[in-house]
Structures are given as structure tokens and as C-alpha cells.
Amino acid sequence: MRSLLWYAALAALLVLPSTPFLTRPLSFAPTINVTINKNPSSGYVFIAPTGTDGNGPYIYDKAGNLVWDGAGVVGGADAYNFHVCMYNGSPHLCITGGLGHQGYAIGTAMILDANYRIVTSVQTGGPGNYADQHEFQVLAGGNAAVLSSYRSIAYDMTGMPYGVTMQQGFLMDSMFQEIDIKSGQVLFEWYASDHVSVNHTRVYPRSFGQVGDGYSGHSPFDYFHINSIDKSIKSNMYLISARHTNAVYAINSTSHEIVWRLGFNFSSQHDARWVREDTDTTTISLFDNANNGVNQTDLISTGMIIDLNHKTGKAVLRLRSLPTASNVGQSVSQGNFQALPNGNYFFGYGSSQAFGEQFINSKGYFEVNYAATWTTGADSVGKTMCYRTFSYDWTSTPANTVPAVYVYAQEVGSANTIYVSWNGATTVAQWTFYAADDKFGNYTKVGTTKKNGFETMWTAPRYSRWWRVDALDQSGVPLRSSANSDTYVPSPALGGACNMPGVVADNKARKPTKNEQRRARKKQQKHEAPETSPTDASPPLEDAQPNGAVKPTTTATDTFAQDDVVIADPELSPDDPLYEQFASVFTKFQQRDEEEAPAVKEIEQPKVFGDDDENIQGEDEEEETVAKLSKKARKQANKLSIAELKAIVQKPEIVEWTDTSASDPKLLVNIKSSRNVVPVPGHWSLKREYLSSKRGVEKAGFALPKFIAETGISDMRDAVLEKQAEASLKQKQRERVQPKMGKLDIDYQKLYEAFFRRQTKPHLTRYGEVYYEGKEYETNLRHLRPGELSEELKEALNMPPGAPPPWLINQQRFGPPPSYPAMKIPGLNAPPPPGASWGFHPGGYGKAPVDDKGAPLWGGDVHGYGDAATEAAAAQTKAEPPVDKTVWGELQPPQDDEEEEEEEEESDDEEEEDKDDPSAARGAGVATPFAGTETPGGIYSSVPTDLGTQSIAGEFNLRKQRRGTDTEESSHPRSAGQVIGEKSIRAEGFFGGERAYDLSGTKRPAPDVPLLGSEERGGKKRRGDVEVSLDPEALEVGGKEELKRRYEAQREREGGGGWQGGSGGVEREDVSQMVAEEGAKRLRKDRERREKR
Known part of the structure; x- marks a missing residue:
């Protein structure tokens, strides 16, 4: 267990951004950095940060040392508003714990004693209201407390300012209560929605994250946002601060009405407090944030002391604080302005992670005498915050805890290093250390040291296995003794790396870079290089002794000469573990060379040191550097930067960050800028496998195209499958041996309509477009226009x-x-x-x-x-003619297949008629333009053109009739049947019949009547159709009766009556409607064609 504890402490020492403690290795307490310390007031700093791994209340001294680590006191919730309060006649700790939500919290208020134990909790009363983090204050006397709370209610939002139009919505209603602490009875209750209208707000929905949009109960519109409550002892009035109305209100404790409202040159303020109340003047203090993240009214966040004159109804800014530190500008949320007993003021800067103290100097202005910042790591700036920071006097000697001790020794027999701390104790002044060879043996006093910070380190003069530490106060009275602690001694394999005092020093010192180490070695080698002289030459052969030994030779200075010894530089990396083991060996050789320096030294010239002297290489060093450059290094040196490549090429917008690594970047960019070049898919540089991002994404089933699904084939297939599922095993076996065909019988006309009339073109990629991973999630920018906000x-x-x-x-x-x-x-x-x-x-x-x-x-x-x-x-633009912006040589849009078939059939029919009746070949009328927006008015006809100019729109229909699609009606009376004559005959031949029928009396159908089984050729013009051309100047007939007579006569000449579509009459419809419909049809098809591109 001790080894595991030591490893945890070592990990915290090397990794954690907060201050590590061996006696409390799991502490995530923030690090306090004191920047200004000019005789601040006595007391401790009370802070409760949020947004960190160690959310909870903490106490620090003014030097930045931790006193009490209270993480976990409020459970898994966040801690807010941590301060000292008077309860039952003695100082206690008041704190609010809750889960943070959209600008508010849901939790409860707690009161802790001097032993840091919860003695009672306070909760708001009423239906469904929970205590909020913004305010919890025990009132004078210690019997009652005020709590803030929030509730979401349905509200009429028609009175919203700033042009916001809303009807029924949801409002975040701010309220506060005065609660009896012991009984929990509600003594006073006030709701903002009953006294302050929504049009007083200075924010609009969703202007920033804490406001809400007002469209749901989970995101109500917070128009008021109460953040501080204070009750006056003299007037018995409540002083509340509303952040989102930029105002401070005085509330009558009897009538619940607003006595006065102060709207000053502050905004998004916090922590409004009573300072002094007279008959005609009231003084209050508050913290002016001057910024809510959206609107800004000042450059800095400061504290204000404001005088209110009730006779004149005016407010005067009496005093305003300074920025506590140069690096603290604005706090966009939270903060407080606390008046200290000695007349100083203490500041908490909320989201700016800073606090400080200021006093009023002899000139009547604020002056900074204490400033500090706190952090929980390099990445915590802007992410962590503290609602309020206070300064109070506090005394505690926890009765339920003892000092924590950690003892370490490099090896058995070496001196012990002892670490001791006592969480929350403020009365400890010194530590006394006792040692023994046995856990329950006789402990003897070894030494005493003063307390130094939260954790005190002391090195013992001798080794002992068991230790005990006593805590003493300022007078030397023992307070508490620690438990007997065993010494941790690492194994021999870890002994060299487990020097605990050295770990801290090595962690703080900056490690030199490889270039710095290389330069240092070269400089040292230059100074150690020996001077070559005649005395260093080898002796002549005649001086050699018979046994081969060389006679010693001496110089004028009686120094012995020796051969030049070349010491090879192993070029070991400083990070290599072998380098540390052989460092002492290299040092010995270097010291020997220094001792053998030449006697005659040149006079060193004075050297002027500059900032960049260490980075300047000499000519020899530059030649060596160039000669030692590898191929990869030379390639990297000649590599173009992205900016240089963009400046060279003609189209810099297509340059990517990987183009500079190509063998020829300019050629690559030139190829990419050419037309009709297919680009490489964008996922070529991804390290993961292709389409690996789609793992876990459910793939949608195949869906039939809309024009096929409309035929109802899916419903028919489902019905067949359902029937097959209900079949018995015998039926399934029979179906497998003798399957039945034609189960899905769809009308051919439906299939024709689906594939030839309603079929839509699928989405196709353009030329050169290649699919790459994530392409389907990109936004199509084709329909977006600059300046238009969606x-x-x-x-x-x-x-x-x-x-x-x-x-x-x-x-x-x-x-x-x-x-x-x-x-x-x-x-x-x-x-x-x-x-x-x-x-x-x-x-x-x-x-x-x-x-x-x-x-x-x-x-x-x-x-x-x-x-x-x-x-x-x-x-001038209106006067100039419009410019034709069509591209010369642009391809014409393709025509529909249906129209092309109709035109081909029409031309074939005309050729056949020309062959049958050469005299009928005449002009085909006016040519139709390509765009299809104009319809010709003249059509070829054999009817004489001198028919008059009367309107005949009510007699016949000029629309083309589609045969075979709609039901047609006959223009002549129909009969149920026709009797055919029958006669008996003699059977002849193999299939001879006995009866024959006389068909001479039957009437042959008109040429235009379709026969069953015959092939019908669609087109605009068929045999049997009556074609009429009208000349408005020649229509001079006696009337409609004459025109009708001529029309019937012409029909009799061409084959008599037949089938006519429609109801036999002519719709009263002008030709202009045909033109409009045809033009609309063309425009719709052109628009669909453009959208599909």
C-alpha cells in the first residue's frame, strides 16, 4: 500500500497542474499566484472554483498556501458562495451545493462547524422550488437566512421589447425567501413576475447562453436574473440585484412592494449590499461587471460605492475601484465586492480567475495592496470560474482528524525525509518529530521545525524506521499527534530514480535543449585542445633503451610531455539513460584536460555579449553544419512554404497544405488548376480505413423511386408476401414444385404512365466529381447568395x-x-x-x-x-437596352421524347397523305419557335376560308384528343346491336361450317375508329381527323347555322360520322389559354432541368 501511495504521489508531482502533496496525493486544489502583496489585511481567502476536477470549497492564506481542502464536502455537486457566517453565536462556514444548469442551479444550502462537519442544511419552501447558488446569507441573529430560487412558468410574452414578437411562452421567474433555519418556515417570499414587467429587461431571448429562448419549459426566458439579496437591520428592507434589468431594487418587507429602483451607469452587476442608511441618504456597494458577453458598457469590471439622495431622487458615484491587476480586465459573469472590518475592500473577479484587496488612501481613492490569480492548469484559463471570493478571519483545530505523515529514505541507513500536513488546522505553528525502531516502541524526540505552508518537509539527521509527529501551537502546547508511520524505502532497482527531494528540483529546473548541449560540448572541447610544441615530439631513436622503452624527456618547465590522446565523443543523447551513468566518467577526463592546459595563454579580449550570441555560428561551424546536412534536411531547407507557393502560382485558392511536400509543387498546382481535371478524393490522407466513420450508422433500407411507388406495386407485393406467410407447409411445398406465375398483375397503362410520363431523373454527379468520405454531409452552396442570411x-x-x-x-x-x-x-x-x-x-x-x-x-x-x-x-441603366448574356454556341436544351415521337408520327402521316392525294400538299401553317412559348394560330384545312368573322368558340373544340387514355363518346346515336342475315350452307373442306352470315348490309366503321387488336399509332394528326383552319378576315357567313351546315357537309364527304372525343359539344375556350398552358409547361420543364443539374 505504501508503494502504491508513493507512485500516486510521484505521478501527481510530475503530471498534475495543481500543487502536489505527498501527504494528500489526491488533492486537486488550485494553485494561487500572488502578484501584489503590500501588507494586506489579516485573514484567509475563501474560494470555491467550478469547472475543474477538484470542484469544492478551499481555504488559503494570503501567501497562497493551502489551508483546507474541502473537495467532496458537497458530494458530486458544485460549490458556490463559500463564506463565514454567524450561527448559534459562533463562526460557521456557509456554502451552497448544487448542480449547475442554464444560468441557475438546483441544490441546497449547508452550514459547517469549525471541525468542517455539516451541522444543518437549509432549503427553500413552497411547491417545487429548490435553493439556487446565487444567494445564501444567514441574517443577523443567526436564526433566519435568505435564499434565492428560480422557477419556470407559462407567461404572456406579448410585451417583449426590442421588436421581439412572441405570444404564449415560458418565463424564468426569479424569487427569494426568508427561511427560519431551525423550523424551515417561510417568513417572507417575493416573486419578480408579480412586480416587474417583462418589458424592463435589457436582454432578448437567446442573446447568450444563460437567457433561454422562452419556447419550452426547459429553456425559459430569464428576463430578471436575481443574483444577490441583502436585508437591512435599520430599515428592514431587502436590497436585491437583477442582472438582466441592469437595476437594483429596494423591497418593503411588509407590503412586498418596490420602494425604489436604481438604474445607474452599471450593467450586469452583482453583489449589491447595504453600506449606510440615513434619513435622507442611503449608501450601497456593488460589483459592476460592465459586460455580459454580448453588451459592453465599460472596459473594466470595478466595485462601486453609490450614494442615493432620497430628497432629490438622484444617485451619485462616490467611489470607484481600480483594476486589481494588469492582467484582469473584465468579468463577464459573477464576482463580488466585500467590505472588510478594517475599511478595506476585497474583490472576487468571477470568470476572470482573480481576486485582490484594495484600501482607500489618504487622498480618498482606492489603491491596490493585494492581488492574486488562481489556476488549475495551463488549459483552465477561461474555463474555470469562482462565483464569489471572500476574506475572513478563521480559526480551526479539527477534532476529528490528525496530522498526515509520509516518511521516505533513499536506502536503509540513510537520513529520513519526512512530510507532514494537517488539513484545515490554522493553529499549528511548529512540528515535533519522534523516532523509534519499533512501531509501538519508545519514541524519542529527534527535532523540531516551523510549519511551512500546507505541507512541511523536514530531513532527519539519522535513519529510523518508525516516526511520529506532534503539532504544536504558537506557545508550544501540543495539539494533536499523528499516527505511527513506517518509512518507505524503494527497492535497489528504483533507488537511483527515487530521490524525492531531487524530483521537485528537477521538475522545476528547465532542461537544456540538444542544441545547447551540443554547443556546450564544442566550446569545452576547444578549451581543452592541447597546444602543439616541439617539446611534444617523440624522442629520437638513439634515445631509446635497449628494452624498447623510451627515455623520459622533460621540458623547460619540468612538465612531462605525452602523446596526443584522441578521446572519441560518443554523441550520446541526453535523454538516454546511459548518458547519466557515464556522465561522471566523462567529467573526470574533462577535468584532466583542463589541468594540462598550456602554460602560455593568449590574452583574452573582452567579449561583448548579445541576446543572440548563442545562436550565431562561426564559419567553421557553418561549413560543418552544411556538410552534415542529410538529404532529408536539405530537402526540408529547400521546401517552399504555403505562402511562397501561393505567391508563385496563378490560382492560390486551390493550394492545399499538403502541396508543399510534393516533388514539384508548382507542377502539381498547375495540373490542379487545369480544366476537366478529375481531383483526387479528399479522404486520401486519412489514416483510418475507408468509410470507417460510417461504422455504427444504421443504413436506410432501399426505397423505390416515387414514380414506381405510386403504381402500388409495394402494396401488392406485401399482400402476396402476407398470403405466403399464412400458407401451410403443404401449400409452400406445392408452390415450390409448381409455382404460379403472374401474381403481381399491374395494369399496363399504369406502368406506361409511370415510366414514360412520371419518371424523374435521378441525382447524378457531374463530370469529374468523385465521391469521397463525408461528401453527402457537405452543404450545397449552389443556391446560396452572398449577403443573404438563411x-x-x-x-x-x-x-x-x-x-x-x-x-x-x-x-x-x-x-x-x-x-x-x-x-x-x-x-x-x-x-x-x-x-x-x-x-x-x-x-x-x-x-x-x-x-x-x-x-x-x-x-x-x-x-x-x-x-x-x-x-x-x-x-441610365433603364435607358440602355438589355444586354444579351446568353453564351454563344450554347447547346440547345433537349426536347421531350414524347414530343419527338409525335412529330415523327405527324410527318409520316403527312407523307402518306401526300402520296394518296398530291393536290392536298399545301403549307403546314406557321412554324413553331424552338422555345415553345408561342403557338401558331393557323392550321392546314380543306374547308373554304370565306366563312365570315363570327365567334364560333361555342361550337367545337380545338384541343388535341388523346385516344386510348380517356373514354370517348360517339357523336351519333348508338344502338344495342345489328341483326345480321344467316343462311345454311353445305360443309366443305376439313373445317367446313354449316352456317354463313351476310355482311353486305353492315355499316363499315369510320376510318378513324380504332379496331380491337390493331396497332394504334399516336400522334397529333391521324387519318379521319377533321382539320380546320380559320382566317379571321374570311369568316363572313350568315350565322352559326350556316357554319354548322358547312361543317356537317364536310364531315360527310370525308367518311361520315364517327367517334368524337368529349361530350359532342365544343368548350368555350380561347386559343390564348392554350398558349399560356403550353408556355407554363415549357417553363416548368426548363426549371426542373436546371434544378437537376
């Missing part, structure tokens, strides 16, 4: 109707988009829309972009007065 984008930006886009203010500063300089943008180069106005309020269009003379900065008519140049250009 409804989805407005909803995502929380833009109410008529409000400008959030980037309008920056556009007024920097101008319209460079790619669209002539685009008309309301509020930039065009007037705001009707109903909108200039200003920086919600829904306002900012400040008109004009210069000192009132001229628009970006052109256009900003104020809507009318621009003469614009009107002249518009008049």
Missing part, C-alpha cells in the same frame, strides 16, 4: 427579427468584404430596414459610418436621403 444561420446566431448580424460593427470599421465591394449592406452602405434604428442597444445598427462632414465612408445612401449619383446610374 433562417438556419439566424437561428444559430440567436438573431431576433430585424436585428443586424453580429459582424456589422466590424464592417462599419473596416468596410464591406473585399470580394463584394458593391454589395448593399443595411447599416454599412444602405439605410437600416424599416423599424430599425441606429444605436448599440439590442437590435441596434451601431453608429452610422460617416466622416466628419457626414459623407458615407463606404459609399451608398446610409441615411436613406437618396443618392443623386445612384439615381442617375439607375436612370
Whole structure:
């Protein structure tokens, strides 16, 4: 267990961003960084951060040392509003624990004693209301407390300001209660919706995350947002602060009415408190956030002391604080402004992760004497926050805990290192250490040391296995003794890496880079290089001794010369474990070379050091660097950057970040910019397998196209399958041996209508389009236009109707988009829309972009007065003829297959008629234009053209009749049948009959009547059709009766009566309707063809 504890502590020491403690290894307490410490007031700092791994209450001293780690006191909930309160006549700790939601929390309030144990909890009364985190304050006397709470109610939203139109919606109603702590009885209750109208709000729905949209009970519109409650001892009135109305209210405790409302030059304020009350003047203090994340009224968040004169009805800002630190600007949420007993003020900056203290100097202004920031890691900035931060005096000697001790030794026999702490104890001044060889043996005093921070480290003069530590107060009185603790000694394999005191030092020191180590080694080698001299040469051969030994030779300085020894540099990496083991060996050789430095040294010139001297290489070093460059390094050095490649090519917009790694980037971009080049799919660079992102995504079943599903084949198939499922085993076996065909019998006419009239073209990719993973989820930008905001984008930006886009203010500063300089943008180069106005309020269009003379900065008519140049250009545009923008040589749109077949059949019929009657070949009338928007009025006919000009629209129908589709009616009386004569004959031949029928008296059908079994050829013009052409100037007949007589005579000459479609009459319909229908049909088909592209 001890080894596991040690490993956990070591991991916390090396990894965790918060301050690690060996006696409390699972602590996630924030790290306090004190930046200004100029004699602050006494007391401790009470902080409860949220958004971290260690959410909970904490106590620190003014030096930034942890005193009490209270993580887990409120369970798994977040802690808020952690402060000291008076309960039952003694100081206690008050805290609110709850689960954070959209701008509020649901939880309960708790009171802890000096032993950090919960003695009681306080909850709001009423139906379904829970305590909120914004306010929990024990009132004077310690018998009652005020709590804030929120509820969601249905509300009439017709009175919404800023042009927001809503009907019935949901409102977040703010309320507070005064509760008797012991009995839980509600002593006072106040609801904002009963006294403050919704039109007093200074926010609109969904303007930022905590407001809500008001369309559901889970996202109600928070128009008021109460965040502080304070009760006056003198006037017995309540002082509340409402963030979303930018106002402070005084509430009468008897009538529940609003006594006065203060709207000052503050916004999104917090922590409004009573300071002083007189007959005519009231002084209050508050924390001005000046920013809610959307609207900003000041550059910094400060504390304010405001005097209210009840006679004049005016408020005066008496004093305003300074920024506590240079790095603390604004707090967009939360914060507090606490008055200390010595006259100083303590600040908590909420979301800015800072706090501090200021005092009023002799000149009557605030001056900073203490400032600190807190963090839980490098990535915690902007993510963690603390609702309020306080400073109080606090004394505690926990009765239910003892000091925690951790003892370590490098090996048995070496000195012990002891770590000791006592969580929450404020009375400890020093520690006394006792040692023994046995756990329950005789402990002897070894030493004493002062307390240093939360955890004190002390090194013992000797080794002992068992230790005990006593806590003493300032007078030396023992307070509590720790448990007997065994010494942890690592195994021999870990002994070299388990030097606990060294781990902290190594962790804090910066490790030199490889380049720095390489330069240091080269400099050291230059200084250690020996000077070559004649005395270093080898002795002559005659000086050699017979046994081969060389006689020693001496120099003038009586120093021995030796051969040059080349020491190879192993070039070991500093990160290699072998480097640390052989470092001492290398050091010994280096020290020997330094001792043998030449006696005569050149006078060193004074060296001027610069900032970049360490990074400057000499000529020799540069040549060595160039010579040692590998092929990969040379390629990397000659590699173009993305900016350089974009500056070279003609189309920089198609350059991708991977193009610079190509063997020839310019050629690659040139190929990509060519026309009709099929691009490489975008998933080529993904490391995962193809389509692996679709794992777990349910694939939709195949669905028939709409034109096929409308035939009802699915219903027929389901009915057959259902019938097969109900069949018995014997029937299934019989069906398998002798299957029945033709079960799905669909009318041929339905199939014809589906495939030849209602079939739609499927979605096809264009030339060069290649599927890549995720293509189906991309947004089609073909139908989007610059400057037009879709409804989805407005909803995502929380833009109410008529409000400008959030980037309008920056556009007024920097101008319209460079790619669209002539685009008309309301509020930039065009007037705001009707109903909108200039200003920086919600829904306002900012400040008109004009210069000192009132001229628009970006052109256009900003104020809507009318621009003469614009009107002249518009008049000139109207006077000029329209420009034909059609592309020369554009392919004509294809015609429908049905029309082409009809035209071919019509031409075939005309050729046959020409062969039968050469005299009938005449002009075919007016040619129809290609676009199909005009219909010719003249049609070839054999009827004389001198028929008069009377209207005959009520006599016949000019519409073409479709045979075989609709039921036709005969124009002559029908009979049930016709009697055919019969006579007896003698049977002759193999199949001879006994009866014969006389068909000479039967009437042959007209040529235009279709026969059963014969092939019918569709077309506009068939044999037997009566064709009529009308000349308006030649229609001069006696009347309708004469015209009808001529019409019937012509029909008798062409073969008599036959089948006529319709009801036998002629619809009274003008030819212009045919033209309109045909034109609409063409336009609809052209539009569908464009959409399918």
C-alpha cells in the first residue's frame, strides 16, 4: 500500500497542474499566484472554483498556501458562495451545493462547524422550488437566512421589447425567501413576475447562453436574473440585484412592494449590499461587471460605492475601484465586492480567475495592496470560474482528524525525509518529530521545525524506521499527534530514480535543449585542445633503451610531455539513460584536460555579449553544419512554404497544405488548376480505413423511386408476401414444385404512365466529381447568395427579427468584404430596414459610418436621403437596352421524347397523305419557335376560308384528343346491336361450317375508329381527323347555322360520322389559354432541368 501511495504521489508531482502533496496525493486544489502583496489585511481567502476536477470549497492564506481542502464536502455537486457566517453565536462556514444548469442551479444550502462537519442544511419552501447558488446569507441573529430560487412558468410574452414578437411562452421567474433555519418556515417570499414587467429587461431571448429562448419549459426566458439579496437591520428592507434589468431594487418587507429602483451607469452587476442608511441618504456597494458577453458598457469590471439622495431622487458615484491587476480586465459573469472590518475592500473577479484587496488612501481613492490569480492548469484559463471570493478571519483545530505523515529514505541507513500536513488546522505553528525502531516502541524526540505552508518537509539527521509527529501551537502546547508511520524505502532497482527531494528540483529546473548541449560540448572541447610544441615530439631513436622503452624527456618547465590522446565523443543523447551513468566518467577526463592546459595563454579580449550570441555560428561551424546536412534536411531547407507557393502560382485558392511536400509543387498546382481535371478524393490522407466513420450508422433500407411507388406495386407485393406467410407447409411445398406465375398483375397503362410520363431523373454527379468520405454531409452552396442570411444561420446566431448580424460593427470599421465591394449592406452602405434604428442597444445598427462632414465612408445612401449619383446610374441603366448574356454556341436544351415521337408520327402521316392525294400538299401553317412559348394560330384545312368573322368558340373544340387514355363518346346515336342475315350452307373442306352470315348490309366503321387488336399509332394528326383552319378576315357567313351546315357537309364527304372525343359539344375556350398552358409547361420543364443539374 505504501508503494502504491508513493507512485500516486510521484505521478501527481510530475503530471498534475495543481500543487502536489505527498501527504494528500489526491488533492486537486488550485494553485494561487500572488502578484501584489503590500501588507494586506489579516485573514484567509475563501474560494470555491467550478469547472475543474477538484470542484469544492478551499481555504488559503494570503501567501497562497493551502489551508483546507474541502473537495467532496458537497458530494458530486458544485460549490458556490463559500463564506463565514454567524450561527448559534459562533463562526460557521456557509456554502451552497448544487448542480449547475442554464444560468441557475438546483441544490441546497449547508452550514459547517469549525471541525468542517455539516451541522444543518437549509432549503427553500413552497411547491417545487429548490435553493439556487446565487444567494445564501444567514441574517443577523443567526436564526433566519435568505435564499434565492428560480422557477419556470407559462407567461404572456406579448410585451417583449426590442421588436421581439412572441405570444404564449415560458418565463424564468426569479424569487427569494426568508427561511427560519431551525423550523424551515417561510417568513417572507417575493416573486419578480408579480412586480416587474417583462418589458424592463435589457436582454432578448437567446442573446447568450444563460437567457433561454422562452419556447419550452426547459429553456425559459430569464428576463430578471436575481443574483444577490441583502436585508437591512435599520430599515428592514431587502436590497436585491437583477442582472438582466441592469437595476437594483429596494423591497418593503411588509407590503412586498418596490420602494425604489436604481438604474445607474452599471450593467450586469452583482453583489449589491447595504453600506449606510440615513434619513435622507442611503449608501450601497456593488460589483459592476460592465459586460455580459454580448453588451459592453465599460472596459473594466470595478466595485462601486453609490450614494442615493432620497430628497432629490438622484444617485451619485462616490467611489470607484481600480483594476486589481494588469492582467484582469473584465468579468463577464459573477464576482463580488466585500467590505472588510478594517475599511478595506476585497474583490472576487468571477470568470476572470482573480481576486485582490484594495484600501482607500489618504487622498480618498482606492489603491491596490493585494492581488492574486488562481489556476488549475495551463488549459483552465477561461474555463474555470469562482462565483464569489471572500476574506475572513478563521480559526480551526479539527477534532476529528490528525496530522498526515509520509516518511521516505533513499536506502536503509540513510537520513529520513519526512512530510507532514494537517488539513484545515490554522493553529499549528511548529512540528515535533519522534523516532523509534519499533512501531509501538519508545519514541524519542529527534527535532523540531516551523510549519511551512500546507505541507512541511523536514530531513532527519539519522535513519529510523518508525516516526511520529506532534503539532504544536504558537506557545508550544501540543495539539494533536499523528499516527505511527513506517518509512518507505524503494527497492535497489528504483533507488537511483527515487530521490524525492531531487524530483521537485528537477521538475522545476528547465532542461537544456540538444542544441545547447551540443554547443556546450564544442566550446569545452576547444578549451581543452592541447597546444602543439616541439617539446611534444617523440624522442629520437638513439634515445631509446635497449628494452624498447623510451627515455623520459622533460621540458623547460619540468612538465612531462605525452602523446596526443584522441578521446572519441560518443554523441550520446541526453535523454538516454546511459548518458547519466557515464556522465561522471566523462567529467573526470574533462577535468584532466583542463589541468594540462598550456602554460602560455593568449590574452583574452573582452567579449561583448548579445541576446543572440548563442545562436550565431562561426564559419567553421557553418561549413560543418552544411556538410552534415542529410538529404532529408536539405530537402526540408529547400521546401517552399504555403505562402511562397501561393505567391508563385496563378490560382492560390486551390493550394492545399499538403502541396508543399510534393516533388514539384508548382507542377502539381498547375495540373490542379487545369480544366476537366478529375481531383483526387479528399479522404486520401486519412489514416483510418475507408468509410470507417460510417461504422455504427444504421443504413436506410432501399426505397423505390416515387414514380414506381405510386403504381402500388409495394402494396401488392406485401399482400402476396402476407398470403405466403399464412400458407401451410403443404401449400409452400406445392408452390415450390409448381409455382404460379403472374401474381403481381399491374395494369399496363399504369406502368406506361409511370415510366414514360412520371419518371424523374435521378441525382447524378457531374463530370469529374468523385465521391469521397463525408461528401453527402457537405452543404450545397449552389443556391446560396452572398449577403443573404438563411433562417438556419439566424437561428444559430440567436438573431431576433430585424436585428443586424453580429459582424456589422466590424464592417462599419473596416468596410464591406473585399470580394463584394458593391454589395448593399443595411447599416454599412444602405439605410437600416424599416423599424430599425441606429444605436448599440439590442437590435441596434451601431453608429452610422460617416466622416466628419457626414459623407458615407463606404459609399451608398446610409441615411436613406437618396443618392443623386445612384439615381442617375439607375436612370441610365433603364435607358440602355438589355444586354444579351446568353453564351454563344450554347447547346440547345433537349426536347421531350414524347414530343419527338409525335412529330415523327405527324410527318409520316403527312407523307402518306401526300402520296394518296398530291393536290392536298399545301403549307403546314406557321412554324413553331424552338422555345415553345408561342403557338401558331393557323392550321392546314380543306374547308373554304370565306366563312365570315363570327365567334364560333361555342361550337367545337380545338384541343388535341388523346385516344386510348380517356373514354370517348360517339357523336351519333348508338344502338344495342345489328341483326345480321344467316343462311345454311353445305360443309366443305376439313373445317367446313354449316352456317354463313351476310355482311353486305353492315355499316363499315369510320376510318378513324380504332379496331380491337390493331396497332394504334399516336400522334397529333391521324387519318379521319377533321382539320380546320380559320382566317379571321374570311369568316363572313350568315350565322352559326350556316357554319354548322358547312361543317356537317364536310364531315360527310370525308367518311361520315364517327367517334368524337368529349361530350359532342365544343368548350368555350380561347386559343390564348392554350398558349399560356403550353408556355407554363415549357417553363416548368426548363426549371426542373436546371434544378437537376
